[in-house]
Amino acid sequence: MSTHELIGRDAELDVLRRLIANVKAEGAAVLVRGQPGVGKSSILRVAAEIARENEALVLSASGVESEAMLPFAGLGQLLRPLMTAAATLPAAQRRALMAALGERGGPPPELFLTALxxxxxxxxxxxxxxxxxxxxxxxxxxxxxxxxxxxxSRRLSDDPVIMICGVRDGHPVAMASAGSLEIDLHGLDTASSQQLLARVADGLTIADQRALLDQARGNPLALVELPAVWRSAGVDILSSASATVPLTTRLQQAFASRITDLPSITRDVLLIAAVNAEENLAEVLAGASLLCGHGVLMESVEPAAAARLVEFDQVTLRFRHPLVRSAVLHVEPLPRRQAAHAAMSGVLVAEEYRRVWHRAQSVEAPDDAVADLLDASHLECIGRGSVLSAIAALERSAELTSTSGTRARRLLLAAQHAFGLGRADLVTRLVEAAELNDLSELDRVRAEWLRELFSEGTLGDSARVRELCTLATRSAAMGESDLAFDLVASAALRCWWAVGDAGDREHVAGVASTLSTRDDARRTYAVAVADPLGHVRTTLARLEATTVFGLSDVHQMRQLGMAARAIGAEAQAADYFGGVESKLRERGQLGLLSHLLAVQAAVYLDLGSWRRAGESLAEGRQLSQETGQSTWRTGTAIVGAVFESLTGNIDVALGLADEIEAACAGQAAGDFLSLVQLSRGIAHLSSGRHADAYRALVPMFDPAQRCYHPREQLSAVMFLVEAAVGCGEEDEARDLVECLERLVVTTPSPILDVHLLYARPLLADNAHAEQLFLDGLRQDLTRWPWPRARIELAYGTWLRRNRRLVESRVPLRSAVATFDAIGAVEWGRQAREGLRAAGERTQAVAVETSAARLTAQEMQIARLAADGLSNREIGEQLYLSPRTIGSHLYRIFPKLGITSRAQLADRIAE
Known part of the structure; x- marks a missing residue:
């Protein structure tokens, strides 16, 4: 049989042949799925041979169950042929990769920087x-x-790279959600099964052939191995009783029957190979020598190779199939497996992490010395960027710990790491395990905090808010200021999401203020988030006392940005978030970036940078999916609903609003529900349904409604007033605005100030309206182009209705220019109609600029290229390959009608 011939797999191999032949034009990722023995490894082997014949470089790696806890072991395997080029990587990427592979120390690498x-x-x-x-x-x-x-795998379409991965059915892998092409391998059909059986086991009787075909069920490995066992060992694999045993088990039994017949020294070699993570023959022989107490030579492997259990050469030893490894571990009793791990621990004196892990598997009863080693080793896992490995090390350390308090501390530490991964299931399990032990007062507080992080209780529970504040005060008294701020931040977030009682909000803000006497970003954040309208002056003063350019700590910048957004200081929030965004990209912290982009988009919408909002939302959607941030998938979706309603995609906006409202059913999610109503109100306004818009927006201002939110209502004031004027509800709107006027005296929120500049003249009588319009336009609204254009449109409309047609054209022209620039289609239409009514010729709709033809991602790339960044630098920012950036620019240039990067800036600015 030629190396390319696999019986019954022509269709699957044809797919791979086409992809490999076309690799220079287009990259791809393929996931080959199937049951054990169905031929995944054979398909991959042939694909590698085809690739080499097509003069492609082949990189390969293979998973081994025993190395699943060794961080980045597979990546090290895969990249080994390329590591001489690591010196050419950008410095941050090089440091991350070297740390992940254990080649250098330093701070823990971010996963996505290592991936880049x-x-x-x-x-x-x-x-x-x-x-x-x-x-x-x-x-x-x-x-x-x-x-x-x-x-x-998500980033290969523009590069000459094909990735082909094999995975067993029933095992979830991250690549499955990456949009890869999937090939599902099923059993061979009857004709192919007969052909394969005839090739490997000629001379069988018709009856035996039928029995084998029936039991193999098209599984190629079964068709090859079961006849061999039947002939050589006389195992009754054809009995009716064996048909009830799962095929995988029968295959293991087939291999086990050969293992038990091997010489003892060969079994020692196989056992060491089975517990070892590497295919290094010298390492295996050294381990076997320690296990049996004397030197073991390469010749000891030959009986296993003759029994078709392993393949080996001067350097490597590998099992012919993973089921052989499983069979070895199944045949050998626990004491033998523990002895093998102890032997490997003795061999790996130069690899501390692997040595400790094998040592931990070699003991069963509590062993504090080994537990301490595992506890210490978890720091290496963190240092190499593998938090799951660190959690596994701490869990095993806890199992081997004899003292209850230390066991609890280790489990709680593991739970804290699990929280960093967003794994609510792990946090809950680990905290529950810790609580079965004796907890110190401080550990009890930590357990409460960890439980709170993924609380599914009532967010508006006043007693819980107060309890968290009490725990924060106790933590501070014990000198644990970081834990104290974590607890008060949790209480503040409860207040933000569920709004809750005014007394609770003030209480949280008060406790936060007592935790630090200095201008601490954590205090500013907690106070603003807990009580957005209660401490605006104090928060503004703290924000103004700190410049974003004077900060280097990304967490402080993020907290101050969130505080600014909480009180409606959108311009300052945009500045802080801009600094945070660049640092998160630089560090590869894409999980936090997905959160930031959603909030940043909301800020851009308030100000009037809608194209930037679209860029943030498009990237945020991708990253929240890629990083598994379910909450911020929802957050991005609801801000996206507001964006779609503003830009005229009404059906999309209303559909998103309905989906999110349904997802929030039964939850105290005032923030999301408030934005649901805002998106509906704007969508109705964009459709000219002013009464529907008013009915959608009014509940946002009623504290008794689920959609009430003290901060989010401020983003709705302009829309509410516009809707009220359009449907004759001015009197009710005046009452509401009067309440806001009283509020702004004590709560000078910048966004409320700006929205009232629009609301006042629209609700004033004719005698006072003009002065109010002019007062509004005299304000410095440079950072607020959207509200300014709204005031200009309203003023121009007022002038026209008062028959001052020539005067009306100036504010209306300015409004049209701004609306066209930011993409406010409906309001641009209104301004154009006003200009035509004022006697000025203008087009009925905005002329589509060439930049408007770009997708959000294309616009983002074009903007960065216009700033002078190279393809490689843009790729580093957006976590894409330089060739992908080049492909995007290749598509962007014709859309913009340009031929060089030098023309980008002018065309984007149109």
Whole structure:
């Protein structure tokens, strides 16, 4: 049989052949799924041979169950041929990759920065020759490597790279949600099964053939292995009783029957190989020597190779199939497996993490010395960017710990790491396990905080808000200021989401203020989020005392930005968020970036930077999906609903609003529900349904309604007043605005100030309206182009209705220019109608600028290119390959009608 011939797999191989043949034009990622023995490894082997024949570089890696807790072990395997080029990586990427692979110390690398480094190495190598990545047993690769491969697989379409990965059915892997092409391998059909059986087991009787075909059920490995066992060992695999045993188990039994017949020294070699993470033959022989107490030579492997259990050469030893490894571990009793782990611990003196892990598997009863080693080793996992491995080390350490209090502390520390991953399931399990032990007072407080982080209770529960504040005060008294701020921040977030009682909001703000006497960003954040309208002056003073350019701590910048947004200081929020965004991109903290982009988009919408909002939303949607941030998928979606309603996509906006409202059913989610109503109100306004818009918006200002939110209502004032004037509800709107006028005296929220500049003249009598319009336009609204254009439109309309046609044209022209620039279609239409009514010729609709033809991502890339960034620099910002950036620019230039980067800035500015 030629190396390319796999019986019954022509269709699957044809797919891979076409992809590999076309690799120079288009990259792709393929996931090959199937049951054990169905032929995934064979498909991958042939794909690698086809790739080499097509003069492609092949990178390969294979998962091993015993190494699943070794951080980035699979990535190290895969990138080994490319590591000489690591010196050419950008400094931040190089540091991250080297730390992840354990080649250097330093702060823990961010997963996505490591992933970008791996992508860069791969696409740079592919620039000189096409590249095919082949990964077998993806389900057994360590978690971080799985995540890196998923990251890369999403970004290959423009590069000459094909990634082909094999995974067992029933095993979730990150790549499955990355949009990869999937090939599902099923059993061979009857004709192909007969052909394969005839090739490997000629001379069978018709009856035996039928029995084997029936039991193999088209599984190629079964068709190859079961006849061999039947002939060599006389195992009754054809009995009716064996048909009830799962096929995977029967295959393991088939391999086990060969294992038990091997010499004891060969079984020692196989056992060491089975518990070991590497295929290094010298390492395996050294381990076997320690296990049996004397030197073991390569010749000891030959009986296992003759029994078709392993393959080996001078350097490597590998099992012919993962089920062989499973069979070895199943055949050998626990004491033998523990002895093998102890032997490997003795061999790996130069690799501390692996040594400790094997040592931990070699003991069963509590062993504090080993537990301490595991506790210490979790820091190496963190240092290499593998939090799941750190959690596993701490859990195993807790299992081996004899003292209750220390066991609880280790489990709570593991829970804190699980929180950092957003894993509510792990946090809950670990906290519950910790609470079965003796907790110190401080650990009890930590457990309460961890439970709070993923609370599914009533967010507006006043007693819980007060309890969190009490716990914060106790933590501060114990000298745990960080924990105290974490607890008060949790209480503040409860107030933000559920609004709650005014007394609770003030209480949280008061406790936060007592935790620090200095201008601490954490205090500013907690006070503003807990009580957005209660401490505006104090928060503004703290924001004005701190410049974004004087800060380097990204967490402080983010907290101050959130505080600014909470009180409606949108211009300052935009400045802080801009600084945070650049730092998060630089560090590869894409989970936090997905959150930031959603909030940043809301700020851009309030100010009038709608194209930037569209860019943030498009990227935020992608990143929240990629990083598993479910809350911020919803957050991005609801801000997206407001964006769609503003830009005239009414059906999309209303559909999103309905989806999010349904998702929030039964939850205290005042913030999201408030934005649902805002998107509906704007959508109705954009459709000319002023009464519907008014009915949608009024509940936002009623504290008794679920959609009330003290901060989000401020973004609705202009729309409410416009709707009220359009449907004859001015009197009711005046009453509401009078309440807001009293509020702004004590609560000078910038966004409320700006919206009232619009509301006052629209609700005033004719004698006072003009002066109010002029007062509004005299304000410095440079950072607020959207509200300014709204005032100009209203003023121009007022002038026209008062028969001052020539005067009306000036504010209306200015309004049209701004509305066209930001994409406010409905309000641009109104301004144009006003200009035509004032006697000025103008087009009925805005002339579509060439920039408006770009997608949000294309606009983002064009803007960065116009700023002078190279393709590689843009790729580093957006976590894409330089070739992908080049492909986007190739499509952007014709849309803009330009031929060079030098023309970008002028065309985007149109």
């Amino acid at each position: 480094a791996a992508l860069t190495l791969i696409v740079d190598a592919a620039a000189s020759e096409p590249l095919v990545v082949v990964v077998d047993d993806l389900q057994w690769l360590d978690g971080p490597t799985n995540d890196v491969l998923a990251f890369i």
